[in-house]
Amino acid sequence: MLVFDKKAELTEYLTQQRQTGKLIGFVPTMGALHQGHLSLIEASLSQTDLTVCSIFVNPTQFNNPQDLEKYPRTLEKDRELLEKAGCQVLFCPGQQEMYPNVSYTNFSFGLLETVMEGYFRPGHFHGVGLVVSKLFHIVQPNLAFFGQKDLQQCRIIEQLAKDLFFNVSVVVVPTMREADGLAMSSRNVRLQPGERKEAAILYKVLQESANRLLAGEGVQEIKKAAERTLTNTTTGVRLEYFCIADGGTLQPVKDVQQHKQLALCVAGYVGEVRLIDNLLLEL
Template identity: 45%
Template sequence: MQILTTAAGLQAHTESARQAGRRIGLVPTMGALHAGHLQLVQAARAECDEVIATIFVNPTQFNNAEDFRLYPRVPDADAVLLAPAGCTALFAPSVEEMYPQPTVLRFDFGDLERVMEGAHRPGHFNGVATVVSKLFHLARPHRAYFGQKDWQQVAVVRQLVADLSFDLEIVARPTIREADGLAMSSRNRRLDAPARAAAPLLYQVLTAAAEQVQQGLSPLQVQAQAEAALAAEPLLTPEYFAVADAQTLQPLAAYVPGRAVVLCLAAHLGGVRLIDNVVVER
């Protein structure tokens, strides 16, 4: 596995691969890798000749300076995990390499980003779109792999690809969970023992809500019961629970026949912000 740290080095590497007729898969991450990330690398290896993982804690997508400061960074341990999973090159640039000058470009994804994460983290998706655009330009992948735990992010990236005509396919892979249901996340490393013990409640609430959707409870009833269950845990501070259309991400007053529903939540647990979602086919 090659380790690349400069934009020029990444461009040279991927251009050589393209000229050799090799298909390129890109797996963008912020590091502190877990089985969910490795699943993406393995999927890319099964479908592509060249697999490039990126590790970059992107400052422009954090609207909380303390969250950025505390985000787990374990680059040496990450590198050890990547090669056995099928990664052929790791791109690990510095902030100065990715942002040689301040960016002034602003993205607006309309209603897609005015709900959930976009509403609670102003500027977050602008930062995501900025760094993902840079990575797509530099790596020129045929496919890029993302996890469905960040459902809204995947929707935004798909819109970005469509609007800017990037010549690549977005591949979304299912959320990988711990044995007790907690969605794997780099931020889980920051949970202390009491918070970690309470964390499975998030998925329990989502699965209960999914059953209620299937039983025909209205979106408002599902939301109210989920919010009450979350509020009952003293260690947990709910931020939002949404019952939304899985494609548009807009909140539902009533279900639309034949359209999937996505249940999304965000909550603070022991000072750590976690998100999760479940998709319900109807």
């Protein structure tokens, strides 16, 4: 596996590879890799000729400085995992390489960022848009792979690629889960043993809510029931939101008959760790 930390050197190498007709796949990450990330690498390896992974903890997408400080950084372990998985190229730039100057460009994604993560983490998707734009310009991939766990981020990046004419197909890969259903996340390592068990309630509620929707129950009744369960003091969850939304626009729905796909989304704190999850439901 080739490792680059300078964008000019990576760009030169990828230009040479592109000239030979190779299809380039890209998996942008913030490191602390787990099997969920490796499933993105596997998807890229199966669909492209050359897979590039980036590891960069992007400061502009953290609206909580403590969250940025506590974000796990395991570069050596990550390199070993990527090499074992068959990744061909790793790009791990420093902050000066990605942000050599103060950035004045500001991204706004309209209604896509007024709900859920965008509402509770103001400025977050500006930072995502900024760093992904930089990375797309540097790598110029044919396909870019993102995990469904960050569904709103996926929809934001799809819109970004469309609006800015990035010649890249955004591929959304299904969420990888632990045996009890908990979505794999770099943040899970921060959960205490008792909290780790409590965290499984998030996916359980998503599943129960999806079953009730398919059985014909009303959106508001299901939403209230899910919120009651997740705000019960015995669950150990401090709920931020539970939302039943359109799978494309991510706007809250009232009548499921008007939608082809629903997204059931949840976010909350278990201990000091903020977790998110979602489930897509085809109608």
